[in-house]
Amino acid sequence: MGLFSREKTPQAPNRSKREKCWESRDIFFKCLDRIDVVNPLDKNVQGKIKKNCSKEDAQFQKDCVASWVKHFKEKRPFDIKKEQILREAAEQQANAQIDK
Amino acid sequence: MSLNELKSKDLKSEAEPKKRKPLSRLPVGGPDYSKQTLKRNPIEFLTWKSVVVFVIFGSALTYVFTNEKEKLKLRREAEQNRGMGKPLIGGPFNLIDTEGKPFTQENLKGRFSIIYFGFTNCPDICPDELDKLGLILDGLKSKYNIELQPIFITCDPARDSPQVIKEYLKDFHPSIIGLTGDYDEIKKCCKNYRVYFSTPRNVKPGQDYLVDHSIFFYLMDPEGEFIDVLGRQYDAEQAIDKIKSNVSVYQPRAEREKAKAGWLGFLYK
Numbered sequence: 001m002g003l004f005s006r007e008k009t010p011q012a013p014n015r016s017k018r019e020k021c022w023e024s025r026d027i028f029f030k031c032l033d034r035i036d037v038v039n040p041l042d043k044n045v046q047g048k049i050k051k052n053c054s055k056e057d058a059q060f061q062k063d064c065v066a067s068w069v070k071h072f073k074e075k076r077p078f079d080i081k082k083e084q085i086l087r088e089a090a091e092q093q094a095n096a097q098i099d100k
Numbered sequence: 101m102s103l104n105e106l107k108s109k110d111l112k113s114e115a116e117p118k119k120r121k122p123l124s125r126l127p128v129g130g131p132d133y134s135k136q137t138l139k140r141n142p143i144e145f146l147t148w149k150s151v152v153v154f155v156i157f158g159s160a161l162t163y164v165f166t167n168e169k170e171k172l173k174l175r176r177e178a179e180q181n182r183g184m185g186k187p188l189i190g191g192p193f194n195l196i197d198t199e200g201k202p203f204t205q206e207n208l209k210g211r212f213s214i215i216y217f218g219f220t221n222c223p224d225i226c227p228d229e230l231d232k233l234g235l236i237l238d239g240l241k242s243k244y245n246i247e248l249q250p251i252f253i254t255c256d257p258a259r260d261s262p263q264v265i266k267e268y269l270k271d272f273h274p275s276i277i278g279l280t281g282d283y284d285e286i287k288k289c290c291k292n293y294r295v296y297f298s299t300p301r302n303v304k305p306g307q308d309y310l311v312d313h314s315i316f317f318y319l320m321d322p323e324g325e326f327i328d329v330l331g332r333q334y335d336a337e338q339a340i341d342k343i344k345s346n347v348s349v350y351q352p353r354a355e356r357e358k359a360k361a362g363w364l365g366f367l368y369k
Contacts, residue, residue, distance in 0.1 A: 012220030012221050012259075012260075012264055012267070012268050013221070014267070014268070014270075014271055015227070015271040018223075018227055021223075022224070064223075065221070065308050066308050067221070067223075067308045067309055067310045068223040068310075070310075071223050071224075071310055072223065072224075
């Protein structure tokens with residue numbers, strides 16, 4: 001595991017490293033948005049990701065430690081779901097106000 | 101047309117306007133109202149001056165009472181949070197700061213503290229919350245001149261040595277004190293503060309893992325007792341207001357007990 005060899009010196013990521021990681025994550029997730037992938041850990045979409053976003057994925061894995069990559073990938077479907085629910089709630093509220 | 105007829109016609113036209121209501125309905129020859137004084141009239145008290153005085157006193161009293169009511173409510177809440185006898189949240193702990201010096205609950209005494217539990221390898225929430233803590237600290241200082249003692253306690257003692265925490269906290273507000281300790285001390289401390297965390301006990305150095313933990317700010321009073329908890333839903337401004345109101349109504353334990361025993365004690369029940 002090449003990733004862990006870098007982790008030999010136990011140093012937590014600092015602000016700039018964190019920001020770099022978040023940036024790469026956002027780029028990768030934007031790519032996933034383009035190919036309509038919600039859950040990047042879904043076995044059925046691995047081929048699709050490899051085909052369209054492999055470069056972004058590699059950069060994401062390079063800039064973030066493995067546990068973060070896993071965390072963010074697991075979190076993505078929940079965040080999308082949450083966003084959707086909030087958006088629907090806001091729309092409903094707006095419609096209710098129009099009905100009034 | 102005879103003369104009589106003409107006369108009666110004239111009379112009619114003269115009499116007609118008299119049927120209208122007179123402009124003044126005061127009976128002629130009645131009492132002369134213009135000479136009466138209003139001395140015995142109760143309306144006398146409603147001069148504009150008295151209205152002004154009434155409004156000022158009224159709003160002043162309303163303000164004082166609502167203010168006191170709010171204070172009582174906050175105090176009662178704080179008292180409930182403190183609990184009877186053994187505190188519900190908080191209690192003794194024995195940790196070390198980033199210089200390796202011991203830091204215990206005694207170090208909480210003398211000023212208000214705000215405690216946050218996290219870990220340095222935290223991917224997204226802890227850094228955001230610590231940035232928010234910086235805003236809260238600066239806001240309280242500049243707006244209300246309130247200075248808190250901010251404390252960061254790690255839930256991940258295996259990886260977070262004093263050196264690692266020191267390095268990590270450089271990114272955040274300079275006054276934050278970072279604490280760590282051995283696994284059992286951290287576990288005990290987290291338990292006392294009702295912090296859930298999932299750090300495995302035996303991890304190899306350099307191992308890559310995340311710690312699941314609950315995320316709250318704990319506001320502690322200058323006697324080291326718990327006052328309130330602030331969750332993620334508060335943004336910096338709301339947190340500043342909440343902390344400010346809690347700090348401004350704070351009474352030391354002795355004073356609280358005296359108030360409880362006094363004749364107004366029922367208010368605190």
